[in-house]
Amino acid sequence: MIPPRFAVTEDQIAAVVAEFYTCVRQHPGLGPVFAAHVQDWPAHEAKITRFWKNAILFDRGYDGNPLAVHRAAGDVRIPMFDVWLGLFDSVLRRELPSETAAAWSALVHRIGRGLVFGLGQAEGAPPSLR
Template sequence: MKKNIENRDDLSLLVHTFYAKIRTNAEMGHFFNETITDWDAHLEKLTDFWENNLFAVRKYSGNPIAAHVEVDEKFHHTVNPDIFGLWLNLWFETLEELFEGENVELLKRRARKMGTFLLISIYENRTRNQSAFSAQTSM
């Protein structure tokens, strides 16, 4: 029988299993493999992030919006809703594969919500850049 997500070790297993899939994913792997140089540190940070999110343990300090806006710029604005959809599908799949219970459902909802915010921020940043460009060229 699968168990509920109860502690940091559970989250660490979730994060490691999820990113192992991400890294080898044909559509998404390159965003991560060409950006993240220290995978151990990255997986620790992501475990901190989800521990903060689920159990209010204040270890994570970072700026996910800025990080994703930068990734979108680095990859010439190719981070689109399909990519977020793929990310979320893999997240749901991994959660269901390893665990069951209310925290599984909570982490699905939290990731979906965060994905929406990240995507909106990415598109806002593109619009800002475009307006700055038009203002410059119309002078």
């Protein structure tokens, strides 16, 4: 068995995801974008909880392609990721011990950079190394 990336419980992951999406729904910039694509919030939150359990705890319950989903949405813009990351960081700081929040923040920022990079590339094009 692979050890977790850092110490966090499944309940803490679920609490962070729930609080994050509560904040997203209230956010004037992110809320309308998410509302256009998420019809079933409990199902979406469960899926994203599985994503984080996979990313942190190596629990193989998630099956998806976040880049493809964000790309297919059509209205996700690169500047939104700074807002998304800031909101996520604020939830992490409120919900978790500082060491756990910092470790999760580092992971979420790495994933965010990957999504921004992927969204900046034309689909199917080789990556720009500039």
